[in-house]
Amino acid sequence: xxxxxxxxxxxxxxxxxxxxxxxxxxxxxxxxxxxxxxxxxxxxxxxxxxxxxxxxxxxxxxxxxxxxxxxxxxxxxxxxxxxxxxxxxxxxxxxxxxxxxxxxxxxxxxxxxxxxxxxxxxxxxxxxxxxxxxxxxxxxxxxxxxxxxxxxxxxxxxxxxxxxxxxxxxxxxxxxxxxxxxxxxxxxxx
Numbered sequence: 001x002x003x004x005x006x007x008x009x010x011x012x013x014x015x016x017x018x019x020x021x022x023x024x025x026x027x028x029x030x031x032x033x034x035x036x037x038x039x040x041x042x043x044x045x046x047x048x049x050x051x052x053x054x055x056x057x058x059x060x061x062x063x064x065x066x067x068x069x070x071x072x073x074x075x076x077x078x079x080x081x082x083x084x085x086x087x088x089x090x091x092x093x094x095x096x097x098x099x100x101x102x103x104x105x106x107x108x109x110x111x112x113x114x115x116x117x118x119x120x121x122x123x124x125x126x127x128x129x130x131x132x133x134x135x136x137x138x139x140x141x142x143x144x145x146x147x148x149x150x151x152x153x154x155x156x157x158x159x160x161x162x163x164x165x166x167x168x169x170x171x172x173x174x175x176x177x178x179x180x181x182x183x184x185x186x187x188x189x190x
Contacts, residue, residue: 026098028120031154031175034139038116039123041094042073043131052184058177071126076119093119121180124152125162125169 027035048071056063065088066081075094082088089102093115100115123132129150133143142153152160159175166187171180 026096026116026119028114028116030120030136030139030141030152031159034141034154036120036139036141037135038093038098038119039127039131039135040096041071041075043123043127044071044073044076045126045128046188047072048126050184052182055181055183057179069122071122076122078118091115091118121171121173124150124160125164125171125182 025037027037030036048069050069052067052069054065054067064083066083066085068079068081070077075092077093078091080088080090086104088104089100091100092098098115098119100110100113102110105113129143129145136143136152140154141159144151144153148164150160150162150164151158154175159173161170161172161174163170163172164186167183167185169182169184169186171182173179
């Protein structure tokens with residue numbers, strides 16, 4: 001429980017860059033100067049309904065939690081669980097709105113939690129590369145894909161790398177200095 005609380009606080013710090021809502025789109029800052037518009041749920045490359053084990057590293061600390069992810073053309077939903085299977089919180093993205101709720105975390109922590117940044121990372125990993133590339137280009141960034149792996153560049157500098165295997169997806173954010181590793185059955189998502 002303490003690990004998830006600290007994980008949430010750390011993630012809130014990572015994602016504390018302001019998001020802006022314009023023209024019914026949610027924007028997040030992937031860099032200090034770029035505004036990446038979140039894609040609609042129908043931009044997902046393949047439907048997903050699966051358990052995932054998430055490990056994250058931020059500021060020298062490691063955090064672990066279990067999730068159930070359901071994503072399709074209508075919505076993206078994530079349910080977070082501790083090691084004993086107790087619910088920690090839920091995140092959803094549908095109809096142009098991002099929402100996070102938790103009966104475990106104090107409201108003082110939840111108000112700093114920015115679910116749109118988790119959604120952005122998810123989209124960078126699993127959304128259609130053509131749509132993703134256009135949205136990144138509109139924000140001044142470049143998407144490169146090689147052997148199913150993805151790199152997001154700001155000019156010539158790699159800011160985010162996504163490596164995929166059949167059992168893992170690893171997102172390394174070099175700019176914000178954090179790493180997510182998702183473990184699950186990702187054979188369709190390579």
